[in-house]
Amino acid sequence: MQRRYQTWIVAATAILMLCEQFVKSPGLAAAAKEVRNWGLIVAAFALGLGTVNLTMIHGDKISKKKEGWFNSLVLMAGLVVFAVTGIVLGTSHKTYSAMYDTTVSPMATALFGTLIFYIVSAGYRSFVIRRLESGVILASALIVMLAQIPVGRMISPVIPDAATWLQNIPNNAGQRGLVIGAAVGAVANGLRVMLGLERNFGG
Amino acid sequence: MSISSDPKAWIAAILILCLYSFLYKENPVFRFAEHLYIGIGAGHAIAVQWNNLKNTAFLPLFRGNMMMIIPIIIGALLYTRFSKKYVHISRLCLALPVGLGIGLALRGLPAAQILSQIRATLVPLNNINNFLTVICVMGTLSFFFFTTKQTPVVRGFSEVGKWTMMVTFGLTFATAVFGQMAIYLGALQRVLGTWLGMIK
Amino acid sequence: MLQKLQSIDRRIVYLLFFVVTAVPFVRPVQVPMQIAEYTKGTYEAMEALKPGDFVLIDVRFSPASAGEMVPAYSSMLAHLLKKPGVRVAWFVTSLSGAIYADDGIRMFEAAGKVYGKDIAQMGFLAGEETAIAAVSQDIFKAFPSDSRGTKSDQLEVLKGIKNAKDFALVLNMSDGGLGPLGWVRQANMPFGTKVISLLSQVMVPSAIPYYQAKQVVGLVSGLQGGAEYEQMLGTPGRGMASMGAQTFGHLYLVALVILANISYLVTRGASKGGRVK
Numbered sequence: 001m002q003r004r005y006q007t008w009i010v011a012a013t014a015i016l017m018l019c020e021q022f023v024k025s026p027g028l029a030a031a032a033k034e035v036r037n038w039g040l041i042v043a044a045f046a047l048g049l050g051t052v053n054l055t056m057i058h059g060d061k062i063s064k065k066k067e068g069w070f071n072s073l074v075l076m077a078g079l080v081v082f083a084v085t086g087i088v089l090g091t092s093h094k095t096y097s098a099m100y101d102t103t104v105s106p107m108a109t110a111l112f113g114t115l116i117f118y119i120v121s122a123g124y125r126s127f128v129i130r131r132l133e134s135g136v137i138l139a140s141a142l143i144v145m146l147a148q149i150p151v152g153r154m155i156s157p158v159i160p161d162a163a164t165w166l167q168n169i170p171n172n173a174g175q176r177g178l179v180i181g182a183a184v185g186a187v188a189n190g191l192r193v194m195l196g197l198e199r200n201f202g203g
Numbered sequence: 204m205s206i207s208s209d210p211k212a213w214i215a216a217i218l219i220l221c222l223y224s225f226l227y228k229e230n231p232v233f234r235f236a237e238h239l240y241i242g243i244g245a246g247h248a249i250a251v252q253w254n255n256l257k258n259t260a261f262l263p264l265f266r267g268n269m270m271m272i273i274p275i276i277i278g279a280l281l282y283t284r285f286s287k288k289y290v291h292i293s294r295l296c297l298a299l300p301v302g303l304g305i306g307l308a309l310r311g312l313p314a315a316q317i318l319s320q321i322r323a324t325l326v327p328l329n330n331i332n333n334f335l336t337v338i339c340v341m342g343t344l345s346f347f348f349f350t351t352k353q354t355p356v357v358r359g360f361s362e363v364g365k366w367t368m369m370v371t372f373g374l375t376f377a378t379a380v381f382g383q384m385a386i387y388l389g390a391l392q393r394v395l396g397t398w399l400g401m402i403k
Numbered sequence: 404m405l406q407k408l409q410s411i412d413r414r415i416v417y418l419l420f421f422v423v424t425a426v427p428f429v430r431p432v433q434v435p436m437q438i439a440e441y442t443k444g445t446y447e448a449m450e451a452l453k454p455g456d457f458v459l460i461d462v463r464f465s466p467a468s469a470g471e472m473v474p475a476y477s478s479m480l481a482h483l484l485k486k487p488g489v490r491v492a493w494f495v496t497s498l499s500g501a502i503y504a505d506d507g508i509r510m511f512e513a514a515g516k517v518y519g520k521d522i523a524q525m526g527f528l529a530g531e532e533t534a535i536a537a538v539s540q541d542i543f544k545a546f547p548s549d550s551r552g553t554k555s556d557q558l559e560v561l562k563g564i565k566n567a568k569d570f571a572l573v574l575n576m577s578d579g580g581l582g583p584l585g586w587v588r589q590a591n592m593p594f595g596t597k598v599i600s601l602l603s604q605v606m607v608p609s610a611i612p613y614y615q616a617k618q619v620v621g622l623v624s625g626l627q628g629g630a631e632y633e634q635m636l637g638t639p640g641r642g643m644a645s646m647g648a649q650t651f652g653h654l655y656l657v658a659l660v661i662l663a664n665i666s667y668l669v670t671r672g673a674s675k676g677g678r679v680k
Contacts, residue, residue: 002291009298010305017306021593033544036537038274039303040545041260042296043530045278047252047498051245052285071238078242079249086250092505092524092550096250098211100466100502104247106215106393107240108466108499110222113387116652117226119380120420121413124659128667133369138660140373145380145657148627149650150435160437165332166370167611173336174371176320176612177343177364183316190305226417244498251498254550255527263547300530307536311588315618319592323616374608378624382471382604384424384652385626388645389470391428401429402644 007196013039014194051079078103140166205400216398219390339367416659424652432647438631441614445599445621446635448572449479454488456571457564460507461535461586462493462500468578468603468625473503474642475601475629476576480507482636484514489571490560491516494525494546496534497580501527501550518551520559526550535585539567539594567594578603582610587618601628 013035020032058072082099089096129135146152147163192198207213221236260278264271277296284293324340326333342363351357396402452458464472483491491511493504504524511522525546528534537545542564543555555561563569567590575586575598583600590596597620602610604625613619623632626649629642 002294006294006298009295010302013299013302014306014309017303018310021310033537033541034270035299036303036533036540037259037544038277039300039533040528040530040537041256041271041274042278042281043300043533044252044255044259044528045281046297046300047248047529049281049284051249052282054241054245056285068234071234074235075238075242075245078239079246082243082246083249083253084246086247087253091247091250091254091501092508097502097505100247100499102211102214103218104240104243104499105466105469105502106219106390107222107236107243109386109390109393109470110219111237111240112383112467113390113470114223114226116380116383116387117417117420119383120656120659121416123656124411124416124663125413127660128664133365136366136369137373137376138664140370141377141380142657142660144374144377145653148381149653151650151654167374167608168615169332169335170339170367170370171374171608172611172615173324173339174343174364174367175609176324176615177340177346177367178371179316179609179612180320180340181344181347183312183320186308186312190309193301193305227414248498251501251527252529255529258526258548258550258552259528259546262552266547268547300533303533304530307532307589311532311592314592315584315588319616319618320612323612371608375605378607379605380653380656381627381649382468382625384649385471385604385645386468387470387652388424388428388626388648389473391425391648392470392641392645395425395429402431 003196007194011194011196014190055079140170207398207400212393212398216394219394223390338363343367420652420655423655424648427647427651428645431644432650434646434650436631436634436643436646438635439622439624439628441611441622442624442628442631442635443621444614445479445601445623446482446632448597448599448620449482449486452483452486452489452571454486455490456486456488457490457492457560457569458483458572458574459538459570460491460493460504460574460576462495462504462507462576463497463531463580464503464576464578464603465497465499466502469503471603471625472576472578472601472629474626474640474645475623475632476503476507477510478629478632478636478638478640478642479574479601479623480510481638482632484511484516490521492523492525492560494534494538495527496529496531498527500576503576519553519557523558523560524550525555531580532585532589536589539586539590539596541566567596570596572596573598574601575599576601577606579606582606583613583619583622587613591618599623604628 016032016035020029055076058075060066061069061072062076085096085099127138129138143159143166144163146155147160152159189198218236218239221232224230225233260271260275264275277299280296281293283289324337326336328334328337342360344364345357345360346364346368348357348361392402483489493507495501495504501524508518508522508524512518516522526549528537528545534545542561546555548554549558567573570590573586573590573596575583577583577600582602583598586596586598591598598618599621600610600619601623602625604627607622607624610619610622614622623629626642626645630646633640633642
């Protein structure tokens with residue numbers, strides 16, 4: 001029964017959004033705007049779900065002094081300091097911005113900046129041409145990479161032109177096919193959810 | 204080389220080096236920095252969430268818009284997710300943003316992603332590039348026809364689609380490398396530039 | 404020897420990569436650049452702005468990709484500053500975007516723009532496409548007040564603006580998520596709004612179809628696009644300075660891949676019947 005109510009709510013809100021587009025009615029437009037703003041507020045509430053889960057897991061680790069509890073304490077300390085500062089001062093405040101820029105920005109950059117090392121290492125160990133398909137992937141990647149650096153032009157003036165052609169013709173065509181295919185799939189999946197045939201989204 | 208005396212530069216550089224130490228091997232220093240990052244990220248999410256709700260829900264409510272009570276209650280009920288007894292309520296609350304997302308996507312998607320892209324593909328077949336574009340788009344679409352009879356024509360187009368997608372993936376890989384390189388250079392700037400003062 | 408090379412410790416590979424990128428970073432090398440057509444499209448769209456035009460900036464990137472996005476972001480803001488009388492409002496659809504929106508506000512205020520009259524930071528909205536749809540349909544309904552708590556209808560910068568039809572340009576800055584697609588679906592298709600996207604480089608190939616279909620008037624591709632934009636503006640900055648390091652980093656990776664394939668082919672050829680040295 002719960003699943004049915006869930007499906008009805010999904011279908012009703014989706015149909016309201018669709019009707020707003022195709023049925024010109026001031027009442028309908030006002031209702032749609034209101035419901036849409038409700039959605040924004042509900043989505044904002046949803047942001048805290050992850051934090052609550054994190055707090056439960058790490059709070060349990062700290063209270064029971066499980067392995068790694070000190071790191072969990074560090075996590076909770078960071079969470080509390082930033083949450084309280086951000087709420088009291090506001091996230092636009094100079095002090096908060098400075099705190100953020102000193103900690104989060106460099107750490108995020110560093111964490112994601114390690115990926116290039118793994119790509120370099122994989123380039124050396126794994127990017128070998130074992131089949132024709134992987135050869136085509138590698139060849140197109142190498143042409144585009146060489147085109148971006150002066151060495152490419154030095155090797156052959158054809159390389160930059162080839163890279164541009166690859167981008168504008170096969171890549172564009174392939175991406176377009178993927179976009180159209182994904183869009184058709186999204187329409188089908190959306191309809192499945194609205195009709196209650198897809199049950200996995202509720203968690 | 205002039206090492207910065209700004210404590211913020213030192214803290215940022217030390218945190219970067221803590222995280223990069225993982226490249227040597229996993230170690231406690233890395234785990235400390237990693238946990239700190241996750242905690243601060245979560246704290247920032249709370250701060251942003253609070254300020255957002257304050258401006259979009261609570262302030263309008265206090266200024267007289269009583270309709271705001273409805274989404275506030277729905278949003279608050281999302282947290283019943285953590286109760287075994289009332290978890291079904293959170294699923295009902297989740298249905299609202301899911302329905303909105305589906306409705307908004309469905310109304311924009313056919314025009315933006317299907318019709319416009321098909322229209323852009325309908326080019327005059329007066330040169331080899333246009334001809335290739337049309338064939339490659341049809342080929343890519345044919346590749347995903349799993350439920351049609353695999354006639355020689357469909358298989359032929361699928362084959363064209365396969366090779367087209369190989370080129371697409373190659374380009375995606377190349378641009379991913381550019382992007383990751385740029386992110387790494389951002390970290391390098393912080394350490395070599397801002398902290399050690401080696402970059403002019 | 405080739406087999407030894409194939410089993411080299413990855414940390415040596417990392418160290419060499421660091422050296423190859425750090426040296427040209429510390430001693431910048433000028434690298435000739437070809438400006439992409441879609442970057443020129445962005446520049447031209449920004450140049451075409453007239454006094455009184457309203458520009459909405461959607462900041463959707465995180466600190467992780469700041470190294471990639473900030474050079475182009477700063478250049479585009481500098482370009483906007485050069486256009487007299489253009490009104491600019493930021494809004495944010497990612498948790499960390501507000502930091503960069505506030506940086507933009509500070510940059511404009513330092514150049515003499517007045518908050519509330521020329522610029523405004525509307526704040527964060529959750530739910531990417533829902534937020535875009537809400538703003539495109541009715542900006543006042545989506546933002547009853549700005550990030551500083553001022554009622555939106557009291558902001559002079561929003562005077563005469565109701566929905567996406569009144570936006571002269573939307574600048575979408577994304578390192579993930581929908582990219583320009585949300586704006587194409589909710590603003591460009593229904594209202595004909597011009598959209599420009601600054602994207603992380605990995606997202607650009609998938610955005611090309613929208614540019615080719617003229618649903619997006621311009622794209623800027625990460626750090627490379629930032630360097631191109633700096634070149635067009637004539638204001639060299641971190642984008643251009645990073646190109647030398649980028650070049651050598653790519654060269655190193657290309658050399659590694661070629662070396663790996665040569666050693667694979669040689670060792671495979673040897674094990675198939677030739678002599679193993």
